[in-house]
Amino acid sequence: MALTATDCVLLSDDERSTIEDYEGGVPRWCTGCGDNAILTSLQRLCRDEQLPQEKVVFVSGIGCSGRFPHYMNTYGFHGLHGRALPVAEGIKIRRPDLHVFVNTGDGDCCSIGTAHWIHALRYNMDMTVVMHDNRTYGLTKHQASPTSPLGLKSNTTPYGADLNPLDPLSVTLGVTNASFVAQAVDWIPELLHQIVSLAFHHKGFSFIRVLQRCPEYLPAFFDPWVQDPARVLLLSHQDGIQPAPSLSRTYRNQEEHDPLDLLRAKDIAAGADAIPVGILYRNPEIPRYEELRKPDRLYTPDAIAKGFEAELDRFTIWPEQEEKEHAAT
């Protein structure tokens, strides 16, 4: 009855998976929520790449964004607020066969999850991380998040947010071993998808910040950018996104940006005017933690038995007779 792994591969090769195969429960986000665009893009990616559903794990924290895995027909891990990344690392460390995706929110990632975010960048494990940045706490009904704009009136800042928003791109680019940093916006699905694909193909930790509309709590907030393409800066490059001509006609504000140019990336991120969309930084040379920690021998009962006996030998007091025998072996 039980099928071997090879059987399964053969089985699934028979028929190509469709988008529907990756669809889980009916999404329960608000109408017009940018999370829907992200969902579509990732379902498309799975289809494009024909990922076996059982080999895919979507890991999330808590938030509207945290609901994401429930809407995928893959394995999902909807864990704790802020802790998606260390869970994902634990999954990946000994399961290189699994495709690991992470969905996290601006609060989940940049507030309670900050430490894990910084360190996940440093570990550079192979996973695709989407930060749904709606610049508020959606699920808990509108409190300021670290990326909330200055002056935002929210339930915890009824007189307006006091602090300048944290810039997740600048922070990310400051972290040693960051290997893939990109920004997308939910309202240009074509580029979102290109970015998601590039991220998926990057071997390492790919961090995508998606500016995501939350019509429920920040209804008109992104309108100025949505309505004025000049306020979006496309970062095109042969190693980055390549907007289709039709799109280029709308989005004329473009810069040819080499994803290997870290200093320029930092400068672009720090620029206040236009929203950069594209790959800010990509460096495929940075080693991955799961590779660095890859076992150089197989974890088998035999290996364990051997290693264990060798360790015991170090601490053993042999009875006189056995000692001699032991010494002889």
Next chain:
Amino acid sequence: MALTATDCVLLSDDERSTIEDYEGGVPRWCTGCGDNAILTSLQRLCRDEQLPQEKVVFVSGIGCSGRFPHYMNTYGFHGLHGRALPVAEGIKIRRPDLHVFVNTGDGDCCSIGTAHWIHALRYNMDMTVVMHDNRTYGLTKHQASPTSPLGLKSNTTPYGADLNPLDPLSVTLGVTNASFVAQAVDWIPELLHQIVSLAFHHKGFSFIRVLQRCPEYLPAFFDPWVQDPARVLLLSHQDGIQPAPSLSRTYRNQEEHDPLDLLRAKDIAAGADAIPVGILYRNPEIPRYEELRKPDRLYTPDAIAKGFEAELDRFTIWPEQEEKEHAAT
């Protein structure tokens, strides 16, 4: 018997405090430990500035560095591993009269305390923060820290640390609202002291990373830099450190660096060769959280009573008669 605050000020004005006045218990660090140089510098600072001992609070986490407050004859708060910064913020928020200092280690700040570090930069509260970066866990007897050099053999990395060290300067410079970022080394006490003084006078969150020798666990690690002044890059500027001529003769590798130039600061931080010493970034214009949240009225029983009654009014159901009276007032 009780003296008013003014009395105390007058009293202490009588006599200048000496270094000894700021000395607490006998330091219990290893001989040659760089923490001693930091202690001396901060005691000197208190003396130079004639800070009333009772108005000074040193807050620390856990680690060898965490012992710091015990050696100051001021108020001290030796709290939890990684949590010095939020404790310090809580102290400062309603006590602008207190001078708050924080001592934290590379593990304390850059590992378990990462989230608080990033957010403390963003809050930009007025305090002087010294990160004792010995690039290992001292107190717990030598495990790798995030800043440990690649390949370091430690108790948790017996076969050598796998990851490139996190660069605390680059991370810090990537954070919105960072207002003062500096680097010092324990073996150039003159500059350490200049930097500490500049940090103290900066109104905002001043972050100083001090490269600190740990002869116990990394005995020769800093020798190449200690012995070769060319491997230290002094960042001099009229708004930064100004090395004395004698020092300049030894440390010839200097760069005139404007602390307002953030992009150059990032580039310097990212440079791998020489250790930069000086002020990388300073921006006195960034608002401070305790100022932004300063009460615009005094917290007095009267004010509370008034505010409270006004709130109750919103929810009160008056008996018919009183209602009329109430409406009349």
Next chain:
Amino acid sequence: MATRLDSPPPGIDDTATVLEEHIIDIVSDSGEGAQKCGQSLAGIAARMGNGIWTVEIIPAEIQPPARSIEGASGNRTRLATGPVGNGGDAADLVVAFNEQVLLGRLRAQELKPGCIVLMENMWESNPDPEIAASYVAVRDELVADGYQVYEIPMEEKCLEYVADPRRGKNMFVLGLLCRIYSLDLDLAREQVAFTFAKKGDRVILPNQQLLQAGWQWAEESLDLRFRIPATPPREPRVVVNGNTAIGLGVMASGMEVCAMYPITPATSASHYLSEIFEKVGGVVHQAEDEIAACAFAIGASYAGKCAVTITSGPGYSLKQEGIGLAVMAEIPLVIVNVQRGGPSTGQPTKAEQGDLLTSVFGSHGDAPKVVMGVGDIEDCFYSIITARRIAETFNMVVVVLTDASLATAQQPFIRPRFSEDWLAPPIDQSPIPDGAEPYEWDRDSGLARRFIPGQPKGMHCLTGLAHDRSSTVAYDPSINQEGLRNRSMKLAAFQKTLMPAAVVGDQEGELLVVGWGSTKGAIEEAVERVRADGHRAGSMHLKFLQPMAPGIAEAMQRFEHVMAVENNYCDYVGDGLIDNENRRYTNLAWMLRARTLIDIDCWGEVRGQPLKPGRIEEVLREKLS
């Protein structure tokens, strides 16, 4: 059940059936305003002098799909002649904006069999045949099952006044209900004005019109007339929910700093506080996480500004290390835990009392702290004031446990009279006398005077390490023992100040029910019901869970049986593999069994809802049989 009690006041239609109480549910899709409708109804009744208790009906999801069973959002109002302390058992009358949310209430057994049902009737003519059919099916089923169904053209009627009837229906229904329950229309108009005060006349006037229209329609087309006699209040009262009461308590307690991180269902307390605290010079700090919030509060308290941190389950777990530090260093700290369904993320919007044991025994090592439960809305307010005072008198951590049911429930209570005694004196900045030490533990009470930064000659280094009287790190074994003893002694000293535990109902007899927290009203009501049948029963509600009031064991010994009733989990002997050797008890039962050695039985339920008096009554009857 309903009987005429007395004659109606002049001007009031005397055909109305006089009731002692009624439970009214109003449910809609979320965003349709059923909550506002119910709250306004309760407000009007409270103004008239009725006892009320409101319960929010909250969907678990932020945006549940429209017309879904799990999406029921709204409000339950229990309306009575006298005071009420809980939301009661099931609805006598339900208003539903669509048949799906109605089904939700039905399935959840929240409706009394045969109760009155007022349904929006527009669905029958919905262009989508499935919807229309679904409406008809539900209606017919209800009628067949004996419910008194009334179909109401809500949307149709509202359209006569407003363009978007989805935004006006709730006030139409309010008018309808005011007529049904013979409420004062003038008071109702005032209430509407109050509800929309912030939005101004542009919003108030059309809503008053809708109110009037609802009233009118009921007057003309409905034969339902009830009256629940009320005693006009003689003292001013406030009507707030539990979380607002907490916010008011923080303001009135003299605390100056609240540090928090958002989490349901605690957050609304912080929302309210964010709005009001600055007006009196306080500050609400939203930290990067709960650990930082706790540390921030500790820092502020250490610096002399006693602080509070407000959270719920997961956040409470994260604060454990910080709590231990405050205990060890004897820093006053108030922690409010608005409990929700656990474990883990559990049921964020649902009621449970599952955090008692973790509050008492949480944090590694021996970390004695005061733990108190909150029994009703008024108690939410006063508990915070008490907690601040205990925290600062004993330099101690005080945990205040409330829960999701109190968070959103409303109940009128006598308007508090502000007292300066509620506030701490201004922080002491006088010099410390020579020779005094920062932990000068009194041998009997364990108490020591706290040194506050800024006090000359008080310099010392506070530490979470074991320390001696001078706050120096202690290596001597006996000093460690001394420190632990003194911190424990403070609890005993505080315990000596407590009044003996009081029993409500019979003082001796067959059954004593013990409880704590938000179940107070339901337990007392259930006990009253079995007493009404001649049983000799009483209830004891513990305000302090650690330490506990004196006299508990004596009180218990006066009864044949003792039973803890709690809104948390326990096993039942005979269920599956459960026997007396492995049964896990409800939270309070654990503690009382250990303390009193009395064989206290327990009953607990974790259905995400406040315990109902009827369900408790059943349990008591079974125990008594």
Next chain:
Amino acid sequence: MATRLDSPPPGIDDTATVLEEHIIDIVSDSGEGAQKCGQSLAGIAARMGNGIWTVEIIPAEIQPPARSIEGASGNRTRLATGPVGNGGDAADLVVAFNEQVLLGRLRAQELKPGCIVLMENMWESNPDPEIAASYVAVRDELVADGYQVYEIPMEEKCLEYVADPRRGKNMFVLGLLCRIYSLDLDLAREQVAFTFAKKGDRVILPNQQLLQAGWQWAEESLDLRFRIPATPPREPRVVVNGNTAIGLGVMASGMEVCAMYPITPATSASHYLSEIFEKVGGVVHQAEDEIAACAFAIGASYAGKCAVTITSGPGYSLKQEGIGLAVMAEIPLVIVNVQRGGPSTGQPTKAEQGDLLTSVFGSHGDAPKVVMGVGDIEDCFYSIITARRIAETFNMVVVVLTDASLATAQQPFIRPRFSEDWLAPPIDQSPIPDGAEPYEWDRDSGLARRFIPGQPKGMHCLTGLAHDRSSTVAYDPSINQEGLRNRSMKLAAFQKTLMPAAVVGDQEGELLVVGWGSTKGAIEEAVERVRADGHRAGSMHLKFLQPMAPGIAEAMQRFEHVMAVENNYCDYVGDGLIDNENRRYTNLAWMLRARTLIDIDCWGEVRGQPLKPGRIEEVLREKLS
């Protein structure tokens, strides 16, 4: 006390006094190698077949000043004819490298009155007159108080062989002690070779010379001759400390991932594991903090690689939220808590058993998990294997409680024979049968088969929210109740597999002592001592603290008194304001009182040290009088 037992083996000097046991302390400034000396001594004795127990004497500070009372660093070895399970009461013989560290032991009452004292004599001629005077004063005081003081020219003698005598003294002392205790010099040489094996002959040879020199000096200049008869071992044994045993246990249990964050005293287990785990394909991940370590372990376990996270008090508190998630989502997880002095940072290097209640009741909401205590070194090893198995069989969190005293104590035990049964089968990647659901809870046992990523047709979304059998978020109240019930049932199902609790000593009588964890040996010894005086006493040591073995109450009922003895805090009635209504009990006493309703008394101490049999004996005698 010391008596001749039998004749010496051939070749052994028959003037030696034959002893049943002796306790030998060796203390120095930290870094002078007293620990190595003691461990080697124990190793030699163990090779000869003596029972041994070693206790590390650890200064609390990383670099205490030289020659300081708090700086005493070293080792206690209890050397006996038969097996020993604890470090005993006080030293019969102490070797001190300076008089200050000696004073430290004296003040801590660690020396038997009148015991043998071997002192380094060089201090008398120290150029610093204060030092010289201090030495003389201590020596004279000891002599006056009746101690048998021997002054030894350690440094002087060592200088004949090595340039830096501070680095050789310990082996000189080892030689001295081998002679005094009539140990086999050849075995001693081998032990030295083993100790310095990593460093090669360049280090081994001079150390062997020093050993010889010590032996020689004792032969010529000391009249102390003891012999503790030993039974040459017939089976191979291993001598390791508790933390090494844990590391070995992890390796042998089939776990593949250990995620940790450094913390004393847990870290040395991870250090050892870091060294060995990779050799068999395992990985030790040092996370950024304990929260991440716990989450990482959960991720690995979820992915089919059962994981362990190792920590101590503060780290354990931080993991509470993660633990709750693992409980809720039924992810197997082993957590080792090497307890230290609490609360808060407390006493990082000191022994305490203060985390039991927080292990059982920690994490908000109802979070049932298995909690087990470790009784000795061998148990450290096997407990981990058992824990992994329980975790994976029941998809449960298993907490293993050990402590600072076991962490560094050494005791020989029979070399384990590796068994493949210890390992889990390789992870299941076969397709899930049609219709199967991820939480197919068995009604009686609560058990469900776990789906592991990679299994075709097993796709589902795991969640920490309340969920139903298909892992869908549950809004239905009865599903929440069902989930909590099933998670609790698993504990009951596991409980049914436990053997009844065994009583050691008398099976009925005057007094039953109950304990758990590292106090096992000390309690059993104390009970033996009072039994030797004719008292009828027994002891019961609980391995499982949650759930608990059957038969506990029955066993207790056979005794007049029951008393819990623990290394954690409790109040005492009559001390200060303490009475029966506010007394706080030791951890286990709390739980047993609640479960059995038997009036269990308790005695607990928090002096940062393992409990001593002599102190327990006193307590038992008082209870028995």
